[in-house]
Amino acid sequence: MPLFDFKRRKAAVALVKAARARGMGVEDYVKTLSPAELAKYVPGADQPKTEMPDVALWGLPPGEDVTAEPFLADARLAEAVAAYRAGDWRPGARLLEEIGADWDRRAHAVQQLGDAAADDDLPLKEWRTAGSAAAEAVHAQGLVALAWQIRTRLTPEHVSEEQWAGFFRVLEDAEAATHAAIEAAPDDPTPWCTMLTVARGRQYDNDGFRAVWADLVARDPLHRPAHDQALQYWCAKWFGSHEQMFAFADEAAAKAPKLAGLALVAAHEAEAKDVEAWKSDRTERALDVALPWLAGEGRDHPANRRDRAYAAKALVVNGRGDEAVEQFKVLGTHADALVWAYGGKGAVFEFVKTRYLACHGATRP
Template identity: 30%
Template structure:
């Protein structure tokens, strides 16, 4: 009798169990007439507890704040910031919420979001996270790269080799952002070989190549199944080798968005026809599929299941 295949876990919180719990606790409040009705503590209290517990793990803080900003009703951050105007965590979350919404609301909203980011940065002088909110805002507002780099520098000066900071600038330098293919690829290669052993920044050239495939796919309309040439180039092989040796096989503690990086690496290995090396990556991924980069394929979930099951030796 065939066993039922476990469902995939495709969620922005990835494998962060405390973050998942906080989102589950607060998401039902969207359906209440009064946010926090029936509660004896403020609706934002679980968020405050989560961010306080995160401490100075800047990598996980950036992940949690960005997911909370997208996943919670905006009124949570509004009320928290209104009731605790000097609370750094409240200001940082509010900065992310406004940065995500402002570009669609017009110039005045963008200026207000910028001021909120700077206010949060002043309240949390050692924290790179407000600068990441400002960098995201600038990207959405199509600010030129030359004006964004100083903001990125503010973040990495506070947290060298901050994964999110490097991926945000990579997105900025992408031809789908505000840069060019040479800008993007040169940046990824340069920082990957400067990063300390065990840093997920070693994967940045692979992430850049995925972005290159996405860019060319948008231009040509061809899906990634017909883009294997990108992964058969000698340089692509060196990029994957670097990610494997300097990050995947390194004895480094898992970072907040390791699930994202593992999915990128697994995707690249399947595209490059390297199944032996892809197997252990899929084992580490488990059920935690991310929509990107599998969305470059016609049937993302089916493709993920196929490779994971085949490489793990499971029966269909």
């Protein structure tokens, strides 16, 4: 059996070349690399090889308490979703009525209630008999969630023909339901946000997607959930490219601090396609804007915890361990953000590993 397989041999050669390019020996060059940088040359080098530090020294909970189960920081929304799953739609209806035109929070609540409706639509049927525009928005979002349940989150080549057929069939119903929700509340951008997901699933071409986007931003040009959906469309894995994705993220970041986190999501998407993006001026600029927003105006925003997770990852990769630890303190035991789900060993492992590296790189407990 060879000492190195092909990939390891290729990585070792690349390490030697990189060291020579800097006029250094391999051992000296390795000392200049962060764990994440070293992992590009030595697979698995970013994984801890020694015992985990006592994370309690940094005020962090033990690794065995970390979970990837979905978590809702908004207690009232969590209660409304729990009530819906127990058969009572009225708390959700009251919550949406009180949220009113806080569009980011409204879209987030509709998404969570839609996820519940995808599992059980009986309470929703009763809710819709009341003639509620909010119920129509939840109905549309629920059908989108159901379509994705059928498709699953597997990569396209692992989705069966039957799953594809069910996915497109339900999405067609979702498109009709979204139009009905738009008619019920013409000024509400929430159904248009749902339509962005429908457009991605139904494979709208770029011009078709831009038409939906134009209707959305006419109602709320800074709609954060809609920007999240649009960024996914412009990813290379869907119907865009790295260039289009980064251009969209840059344009968004220039609009408002609450949109700066999109550049971090874009960096993660690029890295997933083996394009180096975490260590970049764009990421540093995004962190400079996103971190103050997370600590201030955005403290209670629905995107707060998601952005903190991406920020924690970016901070670790860029050697800013102390700041990363502060983000993990807020995240606590919750590894439910999508950034942790891309690793091959599961979200909890990825979260705990990155948290370890944050503590390892921190200058003080």
